Amino acid sequence: MSHSRATTSPINQVFLDRWSPRSFLEKEISDEVLFSLFETSRQIPSTFNPQPWEFILARTQEDREKxxxxxxxxxxxxxxxxxxxALIISEMNNEKDFNKSHSSDTGEAWVYLLLEATKKGLITYPMTGFDFESARRSLNIPExxxxxxxxxxxxxxxKEEFPEINQQRENSIPRHETKELSFKGGFGQHIK
Known part of the structure; x- marks a missing residue:
C-alpha cells in the first residue's frame, strides 16, 4: 500500500502507507477488527488522565442515515x-474546570486509531464538511x-470504481517540508 511520498529522514512505513482516499468498498468491518481500532485510542496518555475523547459510531443503515x-x-x-x-467529540470540562488539553488529547486518540486502521488494511477519511450544529442536535450531544x-x-x-470526476483526487497529496513546519527558538525562525 506504499505511496510515492518522499521523506527527508527515515520513518516507519506505516506513516507512508497512511493516506485518506475516498473510494470505499461496500464491505462490513468485523467487530474484532473495528473495536481493536478504538482499543488503541483508549491506550493513549491524557493530561491528568480525564480521557476526554469519545466516538459516536454509525454502523447500521439506520444510524448512517441519521x-x-x-x-x-x-x-x-x-x-x-x-x-x-465515527464522530469524534471531546468533553471540554473535567470535574474541576476547563480541560485545556482536551483537543490535543483527542487528536492523539484519533491518530492512534487511524494508524491501527492502516496496519489492519483499512482506510480512514476525516472530514469537517458537515453541519456541526445539526450533528449536535441529531445525536443529542451536550454543549x-x-x-x-x-x-x-x-x-x-x-479508484476506477469511484466516480470519474473524483478519480484524479484519489492520490496521496505531497506534504510540506519539515523545515517549513518547524521553528527554532521562537516563532518565525524556520529550521534550515
Whole structure:
C-alpha cells in the first residue's frame, strides 16, 4: 500500500502507507477488527488522565442515515459506501474546570486509531464538511462537548470504481517540508 511520498529522514512505513482516499468498498468491518481500532485510542496518555475523547459510531443503515442528514452533499456522494462513520467529540470540562488539553488529547486518540486502521488494511477519511450544529442536535450531544471531525472508516475499493470526476483526487497529496513546519527558538525562525 506504499505511496510515492518522499521523506527527508527515515520513518516507519506505516506513516507512508497512511493516506485518506475516498473510494470505499461496500464491505462490513468485523467487530474484532473495528473495536481493536478504538482499543488503541483508549491506550493513549491524557493530561491528568480525564480521557476526554469519545466516538459516536454509525454502523447500521439506520444510524448512517441519521449521519447522512448533516453531511454536506460533496462528502455524502462518496462516504455513503463507508461501512462505519465515527464522530469524534471531546468533553471540554473535567470535574474541576476547563480541560485545556482536551483537543490535543483527542487528536492523539484519533491518530492512534487511524494508524491501527492502516496496519489492519483499512482506510480512514476525516472530514469537517458537515453541519456541526445539526450533528449536535441529531445525536443529542451536550454543549460541554466539542465536535472535532467525522471519520469514514472502511476498506478501499479500486479508484476506477469511484466516480470519474473524483478519480484524479484519489492520490496521496505531497506534504510540506519539515523545515517549513518547524521553528527554532521562537516563532518565525524556520529550521534550515
Amino acid at each position: 449521519f447522512y442528514s448533516f453531511i454536506v452533499e460533496g462528502n455524502l456522494a462518496w462516504c455513503q459506501k463507508a461501512p462505519v462513520l 460541554k462537548y466539542t465536535i472535532h471531525a467525522l471519520v469514514a472508516i472502511g476498506y478501499q475499493s479500486k
